[in-house]
Amino acid sequence: MLERIGISLEDDLLAQFDRLIDEKGYVNRSEAIRDLIRDALVQREWSRASGTEERVAVVALVYDHDASSLAQKLAHIQHENHKAVVSALHVHMDPHNCLEVLVLRGRAREVISMGEGLVSTKGVKFGRLLPATTGQALR
Amino acid sequence: MLERIGISLEDDLLAQFDRLIDEKGYVNRSEAIRDLIRDALVQREWSRASGTEERVAVVALVYDHDASSLAQKLAHIQHENHKAVVSALHVHMDPHNCLEVLVLRGRAREVISMGEGLVSTKGVKFGRLLPATTGQALR
Amino acid sequence: MLERIGISLEDDLLAQFDRLIDEKGYVNRSEAIRDLIRDALVQREWSRASGTEERVAVVALVYDHDASSLAQKLAHIQHENHKAVVSALHVHMDPHNCLEVLVLRGRAREVISMGEGLVSTKGVKFGRLLPATTGQALR
Amino acid sequence: MLERIGISLEDDLLAQFDRLIDEKGYVNRSEAIRDLIRDALVQREWSRASGTEERVAVVALVYDHDASSLAQKLAHIQHENHKAVVSALHVHMDPHNCLEVLVLRGRAREVISMGEGLVSTKGVKFGRLLPATTGQALR
Numbered sequence: 001m002l003e004r005i006g007i008s009l010e011d012d013l014l015a016q017f018d019r020l021i022d023e024k025g026y027v028n029r030s031e032a033i034r035d036l037i038r039d040a041l042v043q044r045e046w047s048r049a050s051g052t053e054e055r056v057a058v059v060a061l062v063y064d065h066d067a068s069s070l071a072q073k074l075a076h077i078q079h080e081n082h083k084a085v086v087s088a089l090h091v092h093m094d095p096h097n098c099l100e101v102l103v104l105r106g107r108a109r110e111v112i113s114m115g116e117g118l119v120s121t122k123g124v125k126f127g128r129l130l131p132a133t134t135g136q137a138l139r
Numbered sequence: 140m141l142e143r144i145g146i147s148l149e150d151d152l153l154a155q156f157d158r159l160i161d162e163k164g165y166v167n168r169s170e171a172i173r174d175l176i177r178d179a180l181v182q183r184e185w186s187r188a189s190g191t192e193e194r195v196a197v198v199a200l201v202y203d204h205d206a207s208s209l210a211q212k213l214a215h216i217q218h219e220n221h222k223a224v225v226s227a228l229h230v231h232m233d234p235h236n237c238l239e240v241l242v243l244r245g246r247a248r249e250v251i252s253m254g255e256g257l258v259s260t261k262g263v264k265f266g267r268l269l270p271a272t273t274g275q276a277l278r
Numbered sequence: 279m280l281e282r283i284g285i286s287l288e289d290d291l292l293a294q295f296d297r298l299i300d301e302k303g304y305v306n307r308s309e310a311i312r313d314l315i316r317d318a319l320v321q322r323e324w325s326r327a328s329g330t331e332e333r334v335a336v337v338a339l340v341y342d343h344d345a346s347s348l349a350q351k352l353a354h355i356q357h358e359n360h361k362a363v364v365s366a367l368h369v370h371m372d373p374h375n376c377l378e379v380l381v382l383r384g385r386a387r388e389v390i391s392m393g394e395g396l397v398s399t400k401g402v403k404f405g406r407l408l409p410a411t412t413g414q415a416l417r
Numbered sequence: 418m419l420e421r422i423g424i425s426l427e428d429d430l431l432a433q434f435d436r437l438i439d440e441k442g443y444v445n446r447s448e449a450i451r452d453l454i455r456d457a458l459v460q461r462e463w464s465r466a467s468g469t470e471e472r473v474a475v476v477a478l479v480y481d482h483d484a485s486s487l488a489q490k491l492a493h494i495q496h497e498n499h500k501a502v503v504s505a506l507h508v509h510m511d512p513h514n515c516l517e518v519l520v521l522r523g524r525a526r527e528v529i530s531m532g533e534g535l536v537s538t539k540g541v542k543f544g545r546l547l548p549a550t551t552g553q554a555l556r
Binding site for chain 3: 418419420421422423424425426427428430431433434437440446447450451453454455457458461473475477479480481503504506508510511513514515516518520522542543545547549550551552553
Binding site for chain 2: 343349350353356357358360363365366367368369370371372373374376378
C-alpha cells in the first residue's frame with residue numbers, strides 16, 4: 001500500500017536534486033527517493049548481520065603517512081584481528097598521502113567493527129567501508 | 140528557503156526507513172532524506188568532473204573466473220587505458236569466485252569511463268565504483 | 279676439511295666472473311663460489327621442506343594477457359588450491375604485458391607445487407619463485 | 418676457449434653440492450657452477466644498468482610492525498621517491514609480523530637504490546630485491 005509523506009528541503013538542494021533525477025532518467029521524485037532509501041537499507045542490512053555470518057568488505061583509507069603515529073594506529077587495529085585482513089594494497093599518492101585499500105573477510109561482527117574502526121580513526125582524511133561479497137550467494 | 144514536497148512510497152519501505160532513521164538518530168524524515176540526497180549529489184559531482192581533472196577511484200568486482208571469457212574482457216578494458224590502472228589486488232574467494240579491487244588514477248573522463256565499463260560488464264556479479272581522492276585537497 | 283676440485287669454464291665467463299668478485303670484494307674465487315653454492319643449497323632446502331610444514335612464497339610472473347588462454351590457465355592453477363593464494367597484485371606494464379605478484383601461504387608441498395607450476399607455465403615470459411617467511415622463526 | 422681453475426671448499430659443502438647437482442640432473446660440477454655464475458652475472462648486469470634506463474623490481478620485506486619506528490622508516494624511504502613505487506601489497510602474517518611486497522618501476526638508479534635501501538633497513542627480518550622486467554624486450 002502506498003503512503004504519502006511530506007518532506008521539506010532547501011530550494012537549492014531541491015533544484016540540484018531535480019537535475020540529478022532528470023539526468024538519471026527517473027520519472028518522478030518519489031521513485032528516486034525510494035531508490036536512495038533502498039540503498040541505505042541494503043547497507044544497513046549488511047552491517048547488522050548477526051555476528052557470526054561471514055562478511056567481505058573493502059575499506060579505502062587516505063591519510064598522511066607522516067601524521068604522528070597514525071600509520072601505527074592503523075596497523076595496530078589491523079593486527080588485533082589480523083586474520084580478518086586478507087591483504088592491503090598500498091599506493092603512494094604523493095610525498096605525503098597514501099591510499100590504502102584493504103580486503104577484509106571474516107565474521108560480520110569483526111569485519112564491520114574493524115572497518116568502522118579504521119574509517120573513523122582520527123587523522124584519516126577519507127575513509128569508506130564498502131560492503132562486498134564472496135559471490136557465492138549470487139546468481 | 141525551505142520548500143515542501145510530497146513523495147509516495149510503500150508502507151513497508153516507509154516502516155523500514157523509519158526504523159533506520161531512528162537507529163541513526165535523525166530527528167525527522169526530512170533531515171534523513173536531505174542527507175541521502177546530498178550523498179547522491181556528491182557522487183554525481185565527482186563523476187561529472189571536467190574531463191581532464193585528476194581523479195582517483197577504487198573499483199571492486201566479484202566474478203567467476205571460469206565464466207566464458209569474462210576475465211579476458213575485464214583485462215582488455217583495463218589494458219586499453221593501462222596507465223589509469225595503478226594496480227589491482229586479486230583475492231580468490233573460493234574455487235570459482237574472485238574479488239578484484241582496482242585503484243584507478245588519471246583523467247576524470249578516463250577513470251570514470253573505465254570504472255563504469257568494468258562495473259557494468261555482463262557477468263560481473265557485484266561491482267562498485269568508489270570515488271576516492273589523492274588527499275591533496277583535504278585538510 | 280677442505281677439498282680441492284677443478285672446474286672448467288669459458289675464458290669469457292671467467293673474465294666476467296673475476297670482475298664480479300672483484301667488485302663485490304671477495305678475496306678469491308673459492309670464497310665467491312662457496313657463497314653461490316650456499317645460496318643454491320638454502321633455496322633447495324626450502325623447496326624440499328616436508329610436505330606439511332607451513333611455507334610462504336612470493337611468485338612474480340610477467341606475461342602477455344592477450345596470449346591465448348594463458349591468463350585463464352594461470353587463474354585455474356591458482357583456484358585449484360585457492361586457499362594457498364593469500365592474494366595477488368596485478369600491474370599493467372603496457373598495453374600487453376602484466377606483472378603479477380602472488381603471495382602464497384600454506385603447506386610446503388602445495389605452495390611449492392603451485393609456485394613451480396605457475397612459473398613454468400608455457401607463455402610466461404618471466405617467472406620467479408621467491409622463498410619467503412612468516413618471520414616467526416626469525417630473531 | 419675453455420679454462421680450468423681450481424677451487425677449494427669444505428668437504429661437507431661439496432657433498433651437499435654433489436647431491437644438489439645430481440637431483441637437478443647436471444652432468445658435472447663445471448656445468449652447475451657455470452650456471453650459478455651466469456645467474457650471478459645476470460643479477461649484476463641488471464643492477465649496473467646505466468642510471469636512466471627503466472627498471473622493474475619486486476621487493477619483499479618481512480618485519481615486525483611494532484618495532485620502534487621501523488614501519489615509519491620504510492614508509493619514508495618509499496615516499497622520498499614515491500613515483501617509483503607502483504604499489505605495495507601488505508599481508509599480516511600474525512599479530513606482529515608483516516610481509517610487504519612492493520612493485521618498483523622507474524629509473525634504474527632510483528629503483529635499485531630504493532630497493533637496496535629497503536632491504537638493508539635495520540630491523541627488517543627478511544628482505545629480497547628481485548629484478549623483474551616489463552616484458553617488452555622478451556620474446
